Amino acid sequence: MNHFEFHGGELCCEGVPLARIAQAVGTPVYVYSSATLERHYQVLRDALTGVGIADPLIAFAVKANPNVAVLRTLARQGAGADVVSEGEIRRALAAGVPADRIVFSGVGKTRGEIAFALQTGVAEINVESEPELELIDAVGRELGVRAAVAIRVNPDVEAGGHAKISTGKADNKFGVSLAEAGRLYARAANMAGVRAVGVACHIGSQITDLSPMRAAFAKMRSLVERLRGEGLSVERLDLGGGLGVPYFNQPEPPPPAEYAAMIAEVVKGLDVRLAFEPGRMVAANAGVLVAQVLHIHERPEGRRFLVIDAAMNDLIRPAMYDAYHDIRPLRPRLGEHVIYDVVGPVCETGDTFTRDRPLPPLKAADLLAFMTAGAYGSAMASEYNSRLLVPEVLVKGDEFAVVRPRPTYDDMLARERTAPWF
Numbered sequence: 001m002n003h004f005e006f007h008g009g010e011l012c013c014e015g016v017p018l019a020r021i022a023q024a025v026g027t028p029v030y031v032y033s034s035a036t037l038e039r040h041y042q043v044l045r046d047a048l049t050g051v052g053i054a055d056p057l058i059a060f061a062v063k064a065n066p067n068v069a070v071l072r073t074l075a076r077q078g079a080g081a082d083v084v085s086e087g088e089i090r091r092a093l094a095a096g097v098p099a100d101r102i103v104f105s106g107v108g109k110t111r112g113e114i115a116f117a118l119q120t121g122v123a124e125i126n127v128e129s130e131p132e133l134e135l136i137d138a139v140g141r142e143l144g145v146r147a148a149v150a151i152r153v154n155p156d157v158e159a160g161g162h163a164k165i166s167t168g169k170a171d172n173k174f175g176v177s178l179a180e181a182g183r184l185y186a187r188a189a190n191m192a193g194v195r196a197v198g199v200a201c202h203i204g205s206q207i208t209d210l211s212p213m214r215a216a217f218a219k220m221r222s223l224v225e226r227l228r229g230e231g232l233s234v235e236r237l238d239l240g241g242g243l244g245v246p247y248f249n250q251p252e253p254p255p256p257a258e259y260a261a262m263i264a265e266v267v268k269g270l271d272v273r274l275a276f277e278p279g280r281m282v283a284a285n286a287g288v289l290v291a292q293v294l295h296i297h298e299r300p301e302g303r304r305f306l307v308i309d310a311a312m313n314d315l316i317r318p319a320m321y322d323a324y325h326d327i328r329p330l331r332p333r334l335g336e337h338v339i340y341d342v343v344g345p346v347c348e349t350g351d352t353f354t355r356d357r358p359l360p361p362l363k364a365a366d367l368l369a370f371m372t373a374g375a376y377g378s379a380m381a382s383e384y385n386s387r388l389l390v391p392e393v394l395v396k397g398d399e400f401a402v403v404r405p406r407p408t409y410d411d412m413l414a415r416e417r418t419a420p421w422f
């Protein structure tokens with residue numbers, strides 16, 4: 001459920017008509033709903049505690065939506081943060097996430113980032129390879145601390161809605177094999193600069209079927225038991241994120257309650273602190289991208305292009321993952337649906353949001369919303385074609401605030417310098 005609904009023929013975010021935001025801030029603009037963010041976090045937490053999982057660490061995957069106001073909204077609910085760079089650690093801290101609820105993941109952490117994480121006192125670093133374990137140990141010894149580490153395991157299962165977001169197969173770059181994990185864990189347990197606290201996995205994104213997750217989590221359970229059998233202490237088990245969300249034309253994801261029940265069953269009797277790293281399921285349906293129709297270009301061959309002022313640089317998911325986004329006019333006109341190809345102004349054929357989409361009839365200057373754009377939307381935006389980064393607005397009840405203003409062209413140009421030979 002989300003808080004984007006029609007009231008009096010107008011698509012609203014909570015108590016605010018989206019058209020009012022478009023008028024005040026201009027388009028394109030991302031709009032996020034506080035109530036939806038809060039609700040998604042609470043639904044997951046309640047599902048987990050409801051099946052007896054005590055005090056789970058729910059670390060929001062910052063990369064899905066790094067806006068500090070979004071993170072603050074979640075932090076106030078008690079969420080932690082799953083981060084993949086120093087920039088994300090800084091964002092989480094700026095949003096008020098306590099360091100002891102921050103989990104540092106990612107395949108290629110630098111020495112500087114590891115040192116920063118340890119000085120900050122993050123809860124845990126998830127280790128993705130043996131050379132990285134050695135580097136963390138070295139940095140830990142230099143700083144005179146023992147870094148809490150979890151070994152990220154690649155359980156070799158197929159999952160995830162798209163090849164580019166599947167991470168749990170043996171041929172992906174993420175984590176170490178189950179076979180290697182034991183040796184690495186034992187090595188970590190004997191290092192002076194680290195403290196082996198647990199194991200972690202994250203098998204992919206936009207997963208709509210629980211069976212690959214169940215298979216992966218069962219393998220993780222066996223691993224914990226095997227390590228303990230060897231006399232090693234394992235306190236934490238991080239099960240990653242990856243639960244899918246409805247994008248309207250895709251298989252419905254399982255409800256959080258079923259996900260939680262499956263986990264309770266798999267970890268029954270295993271005495272560990274569980275951690276989760278949800279991104280998409282918390283943020284995706286809490287955000288929309290609002291755009292305006294520039295014009296309608298009808299080609300004699302029969303295609304009808306709806307040219308809008310948002311482009312692939314603002315929302316890259318359709319171009320990158322063939323993603324489907326529901327498109328809703330903010331004030332739908334009456335009349336038969338019309339078939340449109342919805343495209344942006346960028347000079348790439350890939351700048352096509354959708355082809356052959358039936359929509360209510362539209363005219364130039366009409367406003368529309370791309371639904372389910374709160375995760376991996378603004379986060380992946382760029383200035384390609386020297387288009388300004390899209391502003392972001394957060395709604396709470398009847399109020400809204402611009403939480404990232406649209407930069408000016410002067411801001412954009414001021415970041416660059418001339419070279420001495422000019």
Ligand SMILES: *Cc1c(COP(=O)(O)O)cnc(C)c1O
Pocket residue numbers: 061063064082105106202204205206240241242243277278279280281375
């Ligand atoms: C991206 C990522 C997540 C979040 O994935 P979602 O599909 O958005 O839930 C969690 N953990 C790690 C390590 C990730 O890389």
